[in-house]
Amino acid sequence: xxxxxxxxxxxxxxxxxxxxxxxxxxxxxxxxxxxxxxxxxxxxxxxxxxxxxxxxxxxxxxxxxxxxxxxxxxxxxxxxxxxxxxxxxxxxxxxxxxxxxxxxxxxxxxxxxxxxxxxxxxxxxxxxxxxxxxxxxxxxxxxxxxxxxxxxxxxxxxxxxxxxxxxxxxxxxxxxxxxxxxxxxxxxxxxxxxxxxxxxxxxxxxxxxxxxxxxxxxxxxxxxxxxxxxxxxx
Amino acid sequence: xxxxxxxxxxxxxxxxxxxxxxxxxxxxxxxxxxxxxxxxxxxxxxxxxxxxxxxxxxxxxxxxxxxxxxxxxxxxxxxxxxxxxxxxxxxxxxxxxxxxxxxxxxxxxxxxxxxxxxxxxxxxxxxxxxxxxxxxxxxxxxxxxxxxxxxxxxxxxxxxxxxxxxxxxxxxxxxxxxxxxxxxxxxxxxxxxxxxxxxxxxxxxxxxxxxxxxxxxxxxxxxxx
Numbered sequence: 001x002x003x004x005x006x007x008x009x010x011x012x013x014x015x016x017x018x019x020x021x022x023x024x025x026x027x028x029x030x031x032x033x034x035x036x037x038x039x040x041x042x043x044x045x046x047x048x049x050x051x052x053x054x055x056x057x058x059x060x061x062x063x064x065x066x067x068x069x070x071x072x073x074x075x076x077x078x079x080x081x082x083x084x085x086x087x088x089x090x091x092x093x094x095x096x097x098x099x100x101x102x103x104x105x106x107x108x109x110x111x112x113x114x115x116x117x118x119x120x121x122x123x124x125x126x127x128x129x130x131x132x133x134x135x136x137x138x139x140x141x142x143x144x145x146x147x148x149x150x151x152x153x154x155x156x157x158x159x160x161x162x163x164x165x166x167x168x169x170x171x172x173x174x175x176x177x178x179x180x181x182x183x184x185x186x187x188x189x190x191x192x193x194x195x196x197x198x199x200x201x202x203x204x205x206x207x208x209x210x211x212x213x214x215x216x217x218x219x220x221x222x223x224x225x226x227x228x229x230x231x232x233x234x
Numbered sequence: 235x236x237x238x239x240x241x242x243x244x245x246x247x248x249x250x251x252x253x254x255x256x257x258x259x260x261x262x263x264x265x266x267x268x269x270x271x272x273x274x275x276x277x278x279x280x281x282x283x284x285x286x287x288x289x290x291x292x293x294x295x296x297x298x299x300x301x302x303x304x305x306x307x308x309x310x311x312x313x314x315x316x317x318x319x320x321x322x323x324x325x326x327x328x329x330x331x332x333x334x335x336x337x338x339x340x341x342x343x344x345x346x347x348x349x350x351x352x353x354x355x356x357x358x359x360x361x362x363x364x365x366x367x368x369x370x371x372x373x374x375x376x377x378x379x380x381x382x383x384x385x386x387x388x389x390x391x392x393x394x395x396x397x398x399x400x401x402x403x404x405x406x407x408x409x410x411x412x413x414x415x416x417x418x419x420x421x422x423x424x425x426x427x428x429x430x431x432x433x434x435x436x437x438x439x440x441x442x443x444x445x446x447x448x449x450x451x452x453x454x455x456x457x458x459x
Binding site (some may be wrong): 127130132133134135136137138139140143147 | 283308311312314315316318320321322324325334335338339379382383386459
């Protein structure tokens with residue numbers, strides 16, 4: 001118990017003192033997770049929209065595939081991407097392994113299905129009368145799409161926040177594809193694992209507190225948007 | 235002739251919900267579409283609004299046959315507007331809802347502002363310009379929905395049960411607005427209703443639907459179900 005209390009006290013001092021190493025790790029984490037979430041959203045939001053509105057053959061199969069991808073373990077993604085970008089892989093010459101780009105690729109694969117699935121659910125909840133109203137008032141397909149996306153905006157925001165929460169807390173991809181290089185690919189989760197291995201709990205606890213604070217903030221935002229969705233439905 | 239429907243059939247889940255061998259609707263008049271629940275009134279209005287297509291048959295609008303290609307449908311929808319029985323407003327202020335149809339048509343900002351004020355005054359909702367749409371009552375929502383349709387000055391206005399679920403005061407206002415639109419702008423109006431009295435008061439002609447078929451057409455004030 002003393003160990004934990006001492007670690008928390010020292011961790012708080014590190015945080016208050018804006019320790020450079022701690023800040024560097026937080027910066028890398030936010031940068032990689034932020035870009036991953038952005039890229040995944042660029043794919044996932046339109047994909048969710050088109051799947052929700054499209055009537056095409058194989059839609060049910062696609063939904064099953066999407067749900068399966070939601071359960072994809074990070075280590076499997078890590079292995080898969082590794083096979084492509086390692087020296088022997090077809091993208092080996094690009095020298096991507098152990099870079100932030102590699103981590104971003106892996107994380108995009110991890111959360112694009114999540115964004116797609118949550119956006120699909122958000123769009124599906126939108127009242128069909130919005131589409132009908134926009135159409136009868138003379139909107140073209142693009143304008144109708146914007147109306148629906150606008151009405152689903154809180155659900156879409158919640159999807160993006162959930163995706164960010166997922167990537168910032170993952171460790172498998174970051175460790176396997178990033179390599180935990182100090183100042184470059186060391187994220188909060190990989191640093192915590194390293195510090196734990198070294199028996200150094202102070203930095204690990206400080207990072208844990210930071211991660212929990214970010215997670216708490218994200219959850220607050222998530223619930224705010226979920227609340228807005230419910231209010232809109234009521 | 236505004237509309238001509240030939241052998242129009244609309245099927246849903248294997249059953250015929252609409253079966254109209256021949257129907258003609260003249261321009262510049264007000265038609266009441268009367269019939270019990272499930273008679274096919276909304277289905278017919280959706281087809282006339284180019285929001286739904288028949289399973290079989292031909293539709294002529296102002297003499298031209300309608301095909302399914304997208305661009306003509308879009309231009310037709312910009313001339314014919316339908317107000318739903320249970321209209322829904324976009325989230326945001328009332329003025330933004332009312333200007334929607336004008337905005338998608340690329341109308342200039344000042345024109346949009348002027349038209350929004352004009353139609354809100356017409357439907358008696360001028361004081362709700364900045365009001366949040368989600369805070370409006372059922373009757374107010376109906377009147378704003380009507381304003382959204384009127385803002386684009388449609389050639390044809392289709393109203394599904396315009397006075398259903400609204401109080402008598404709002405019913406009266408809606409009837410007056412439709413009558414005025416027809417008289418002042420020569421807007422062709424087709425509205426569905428359960429209220430025979432309302433049909434008699436407002437419409438020049440009645441279309442009686444029963445089980446998806448045109449039961450009989452009564453001109454002037456002769457209605458029966």
